[in-house]
Amino acid sequence: MVWLNEMHHNFPAASGSFGGSKCTCPECNKSLEGDVNKNDETLMDELRSIADECPTRPLGKCLDEAKDVICGERQDVYGKPEDSFELIAEYWSTYLNKYDGKGMHLTGKDVAHMMILFKMARVQGQRPSRDNYIDIAGYVSIAADRLSD
Numbered sequence: 768m769v770w771l772n773e774m775h776h777n778f779p780a781a782s783g784s785f786g787g788s789k790c791t792c793p794e795c796n797k798s799l800e801g802d803v804n805k806n807d808e809t810l811m812d813e814l815r816s817i818a819d820e821c822p823t824r825p826l827g828k829c830l831d832e833a834k835d836v837i838c839g840e841r842q843d844v845y846g847k848p849e850d851s852f853e854l855i856a857e858y859w860s861t862y863l864n865k866y867d868g869k870g871m872h873l874t875g876k877d878v879a880h881m882m883i884l885f886k887m888a889r890v891q892g893q894r895p896s897r898d899n900y901i902d903i904a905g906y907v908s909i910a911a912d913r914l915s916d
Contacts, residue, residue: 829897833904849913852878879910 837848845851852875859881860873886903889896 829901830904832901833908836901837905837908847913848909849875852876852909852914874914876910876914879906879914882906883910 842848855878856873856875859878860871863871863873883903883906886899886906890899890903
């Protein structure tokens with residue numbers, strides 16, 4: 768038996784399924800009953816839902832996760848955000864000026880703000896996902912820490 772750790776929730780799961788079992792989070796005592804298989808995407812969705820609603824999740828966890836994302840793998844893959852945001856601003860300015868013709872010039876900070884709006888639209892228009900909030904926190908940090916005036 769292995770432990771599935773979804774956020775701080777520890778639900779026991781076997782490599783196969785074990786029907787009729789009840790998994791309980793030791794942090795908040797929420798439980799999941801039924802046929803549990805760690806490879807089952809439906810189970811993972813249920814676990815994420817329970818973890819998202821858990822009242823014992825430490826405040827600031829989203830900020831920690833955003834920091835890990837923007838300072839870790841994404842920066843290693845895409846480079847410094849201020850560089851890519853400035854390039855994105857140039858592309859978007861060119862595209863928008865094609866239709867507007869007013870000589871609009873976007874900045875990296877505008878890109879960060881518009882990505883925040885993009886993520887907000889996802890939160891409001893689709894099934895809410897915690898990942899969108901993590902991304903929003905990341906864009907806010909990039910704008911405040913790297914692109915502020």
